[in-house]
Amino acid sequence: MPKRISPLLAEIAPSATYALFDMVQSLRARGISLLDLGGGEPDFATPAHISTAASTAIDDGWTHYTPSRGIPALLDAIAGKLALDNHVVIDPQTQVVVTPSAKHALFVALMTVLGPGDEVIIPTPSWVSYKAMAQMMGAQAVELPLDASNGFALTAAALAQKLSPRTRAILINSPNNPTGHMLDEHEAALIADFAEQHGLVIIADEIYEKIAYGKPHISIASLPKASDRTLTINGFSKAYAMTGWRLGYIAGPRDLIDAALTATQHTVGCAGAFIQQGGLAALTGDQAPITAMREAYDLRRKRVVDGLNAIDGLRCIDPDGAFYAFADISGLGLGSSAEVTQWLLREAGVVVTPGSAFGAGGEGYIRLSFATSTDVVTAAVERIRTAIADTKARRSNPLVTV
Known part of the structure; x- marks a missing residue:
């Protein structure tokens, strides 16, 4: 049977970030509780004056x-x-x-x-x-x-x-x-x-x-x-x-x-x-919502970066902009970025994106999005801290149950 897919498209893998998004939705549909730091979507509602303008435009x-x-x-x-x-x-x-x-x-x-x-x-x-x-x-x-x-x-x-x-x-x-x-x-x-x-x-x-x-x-x-x-x-x-x-x-x-x-x-x-x-x-229209959202991201940024840098084995530089923390996981000794991503999903119920998805130079890192609520960000970092601490405890003393 002749090949029906363009050779240009056949060489391209599906989007790693969309695949992650789809996986999260599937797991949640099965009732699995997750804290999602994987996506790049603001958790804020579109400012009301923008939605009103579009709604009015439809009516007009x-x-x-x-x-x-x-x-x-x-x-x-x-x-x-x-x-x-x-x-x-x-x-x-x-x-x-x-x-x-x-x-x-x-x-x-x-x-x-x-x-x-x-x-x-x-x-x-x-x-x-x-x-x-x-x-x-x-x-x-x-x-x-x-x-x-x-x-x-x-x-x-x-x-x-x-x-x-x-x-x-x-x-x-x-x-x-x-x-x-x-x-x-x-x-x-x-x-x-x-x-x-x-x-x-x-x-x-x-x-x-x-x-x-x-x-x-x-x-x-x-x-x-x-x-x-x-x-x-x-x-x-x-x-x-x-x-x-x-x-x-x-x-x-x-x-x-x-x-x-x-x-x-x-x-x-x-x-x-x-x-x-x-x-x-x-x-x-009113640009105040931009300022409010940026200030919220800034608070979350500090919580994520400070929280990650307080965890033994993780290092994270302070981002200049956007709403992502790019954390160096090389000190954890838990494998590749893809393996750490799966480990965090399994052990902590936290969704992050493997650095390998972002091309050369990304391996050895994970991306954590703080485009979600402060409560979720805080809880996710604590879950990560606990999962890493428990793993280190088991490694140092295999007889200890944590």
């Missing part, structure tokens, strides 16, 4: 196609937001496309830049879908492993080692999922210099930009050397707790955005009309 008939770029008012609001928050100036009519999710914006960005045999440099640990998306284009994701010893920062030497004649782009995520690392001025400048020197496109995933803990967010497109070669990806899921709405955007130089628009027209056509109205309300 916003249930049909919109222009593929997006509704004009939302395009203007995105341009205003980029200018005010990111110091990135664009023409709303020619340099931005609204997409059904930032995830789709990333897919379109890679489709715009990459062809079969091309390469994109992806600093890792990184979000699980970057590599898979590149592979779907017939391109090669060239992983650039980073190290916790310098806070997972990029260096010019590391970038140069991954350059080849086939390199077309570099994909940057700041704040980073899973490490929480954020670009500083030096790091952003060296990326811009590297891209200019070698004629590369920069794809900047900034979906976590509003979740930062004191360190300023730097949009690489704001740098003069990067402004005409950067595709900025952003959306509404993380900042406004709108994960289920599926709304994002891609902004950048006109020639690249024209190509991205073509890809959008031939894939999804446009984002949902009433959902765009919700996005408009998010950008132009």
